[in-house]
Amino acid sequence: MSVAPDEIAGWTLAGVAHAIATRRVSSREAVQACLQRIDRWQPHINSFVTVLAESALAAADRADTVVASGRALGSLHGVPLAHKDMYFRRGRVSTMGSKAAPPAATTTATLLERLDHAGAIELGTLNMCEFALGPTGHNEYLGHCRNPWNPLHVSCGSSSGSGATVAARLAYGSLGSDTGGSVRLPASVSAVLGLKPTYGLLSGFGMMPLSYSADTPGVFARTALDLALLLKAVAGHDARDSRTSHRAVPNYPAALAADARGMRVGVPQAFFLEQVTPDVARAVEASLRVLAGLGAEIVPVPVPSSEHLTELSRVLVYAEATAIHGARLRERAADYSPQVRVRAASGLGIPAPVYAQALQQRPGLVRQFVETVFAHCDVLHLPTLGIPAPTIAETDVGGAAVMWDKIAVMVRCTAPFNYLGLPALAVPCGFTDNGLPTSFQLAARPFAEATLLRVAHAYEQATDWTRRSPTLVSQRTHGLTR
Amino acid sequence: MSEKIDATAVLVLARAQGHHWVDEAVAGRIAAAATAAVQAVAASLPKETTELLSDPAADFMATLDALAEPAA
Numbered sequence: 378m379s380v381a382p383d384e385i386a387g388w389t390l391a392g393v394a395h396a397i398a399t400r401r402v403s404s405r406e407a408v409q410a411c412l413q414r415i416d417r418w419q420p421h422i423n424s425f426v427t428v429l430a431e432s433a434l435a436a437a438d439r440a441d442t443v444v445a446s447g448r449a450l451g452s453l454h455g456v457p458l459a460h461k462d463m464y465f466r467r468g469r470v471s472t473m474g475s476k477a478a479p480p481a482a483t484t485t486a487t488l489l490e491r492l493d494h495a496g497a498i499e500l501g502t503l504n505m506c507e508f509a510l511g512p513t514g515h516n517e518y519l520g521h522c523r524n525p526w527n528p529l530h531v532s533c534g535s536s537s538g539s540g541a542t543v544a545a546r547l548a549y550g551s552l553g554s555d556t557g558g559s560v561r562l563p564a565s566v567s568a569v570l571g572l573k574p575t576y577g578l579l580s581g582f583g584m585m586p587l588s589y590s591a592d593t594p595g596v597f598a599r600t601a602l603d604l605a606l607l608l609k610a611v612a613g614h615d616a617r618d619s620r621t622s623h624r625a626v627p628n629y630p631a632a633l634a635a636d637a638r639g640m641r642v643g644v645p646q647a648f649f650l651e652q653v654t655p656d657v658a659r660a661v662e663a664s665l666r667v668l669a670g671l672g673a674e675i676v677p678v679p680v681p682s683s684e685h686l687t688e689l690s691r692v693l694v695y696a697e698a699t700a701i702h703g704a705r706l707r708e709r710a711a712d713y714s715p716q717v718r719v720r721a722a723s724g725l726g727i728p729a730p731v732y733a734q735a736l737q738q739r740p741g742l743v744r745q746f747v748e749t750v751f752a753h754c755d756v757l758h759l760p761t762l763g764i765p766a767p768t769i770a771e772t773d774v775g776g777a778a779v780m781w782d783k784i785a786v787m788v789r790c791t792a793p794f795n796y797l798g799l800p801a802l803a804v805p806c807g808f809t810d811n812g813l814p815t816s817f818q819l820a821a822r823p824f825a826e827a828t829l830l831r832v833a834h835a836y837e838q839a840t841d842w843t844r845r846s847p848t849l850v851s852q853r854t855h856g857l858t859r
Numbered sequence: 860m861s862e863k864i865d866a867t868a869v870l871v872l873a874r875a876q877g878h879h880w881v882d883e884a885v886a887g888r889i890a891a892a893a894t895a896a897v898q899a900v901a902a903s904l905p906k907e908t909t910e911l912l913s914d915p916a917a918d919f920m921a922t923l924d925a926l927a928e929p930a931a
Binding site for chain 1: 869873879900903922924
């Protein structure tokens with residue numbers, strides 16, 4: 378008996394991969410199910426830049442031929458994914474969300490190659506903040522990506538299309554990038570999981586650079602198991618990216634077999650729980666009670682002074698972004714939107730010794746943070762975004778001076794982990810008073826992604842937040858549909 | 860430290876690097892952001908001077924590896 382397309386699109390990545398491998402559905406049916414939803418949702422949320430329907434269907438047919446042949450299948454065989462439009466594929470233009478995009482790429486990103494090798498199918502490219510510079514999801518060139526739960530609200534960014542697409546069940550997973558919160562923030566306001574791995578776990582080769590020191594490829598999915606499958610497919614050393622670690626890649630899906638019993642979940646005693654609105658705090662605190670009920674030990678933990686970490690991160694990102702954008706800014710400044718132009722040029726105000734000092738202090742500060750915090754706990758539990766997802770209008774500040782304050786509020790709990798290079802995961806935990814999703818964030822020691830996923834998996838077994846999905850009916854109530 | 864980075868200095872530096880599109884208003888916004896960032900770095904500087912030659916990027920990677928969760 379055939380399965381309805383919306384039911385297929387609603388399955389998890391692990392579920393559809395199993396269904397394809399066991400011939401319950403074909404890869405073509407999975408791709409068609411996603412394409413049908415993209416047709417319906419795209420006019421309302423604008424999460425795609427390009428839909429690669431023809432090539433995706435052709436790839437699905439090839440995948441189905443392999444299934445029929447009985448040959449060994451990759452872990453993501455026939456599964457439709459879509460990625461932030463900044464992962465290069467040879468011969469294709471990546472817009473990077475900008476009118477000032479470079480010409481077609483001459484090489485393919487390592488992570489795309491690894492997903493290809495695992496059998497995944499690329500459905501299209503996704504909206505993003507221009508050059509990944511912005512936490513809200515605004516894009517004056519491509520049009521703003523809108524929140525699938527309420528299109529009057531931001532999707533957050535910079536991986537705006539990734540969060541919205543996975544939440545709306547238009548693809549089963551997505552690659553984004555996280556330089557200050559750009560995976561965790563969109564995941565948080567979309568009710569999906571978003572992982573910023575340890576600096577050096579994933580290759581950045583063939584990914585648009587913003588900051589050599591802070592850029593981290595990241596992954597979106599609807600469940601911890603889905604994230605584990607994606608991470609296992611893409612993680613590991615890459616000779617083309619000298620920043621990548623030589624450590625062996627753990628079996629992330631296998632790590633989920635353990636539950637949360639005995640895990641020490643740390644609650645920071647400073648900084649991260651300040652400036653959090655009551656509705657976000659309620660949801661985050663409730664998630665702690667769930668974890669306690671699962672047998673985790675909730676422990677208060679001291680946190681080193683973290684006030685400066687966001688600014689230290691900003692020094693690295695802006696100095697390096699201005700260096701990267703220098704030639705393009707000189708030649709094509711008018712092709713940048715006003716806010717992005719100013720942000721891309723902010724390194725002009727950072728003296729070279731200050732940049733060098735921000736780099737120089739990094740090893741000592743991460744050592745201090747890890748030794749202080751993770752002596753007491755296995756994972757640190759904190760908010761991802763301390764405020765409810767704002768509206769697009771509230772955050773539509775262009776290049777005005779107030780822009781810096783808006784950005785600082787949004788990245789307060791996320792950017793420190795980019796400076797520290799530590800892994801951090803956004804896990805959906807409810808809704809704020811305005812009806813938009815929110816999440817808690819888990820951080821851990823370097824390369825402890827398996828531990829993060831284990832705790833998240835246990836939590837999602839006891840709650841239903843990741844099983845809830847936005848509907849087009851809710852879109853109509855906001856008066857934005859035709 | 861309460862000194863602010865001078866927007867005029869930012870403007871001069873921008874022009875010297877060929878960024879002729881930067882005007883006084885843009886320079887002012889860049890200076891405001893840079894002031895907060897520079898002050899944060901100044902406030903977090905260690906008391907001692909580093910005496911050993913090192914590569915911060917390589918040290919950072921080695922530190923992450925050393926602080927990693929022990930293999931299961």
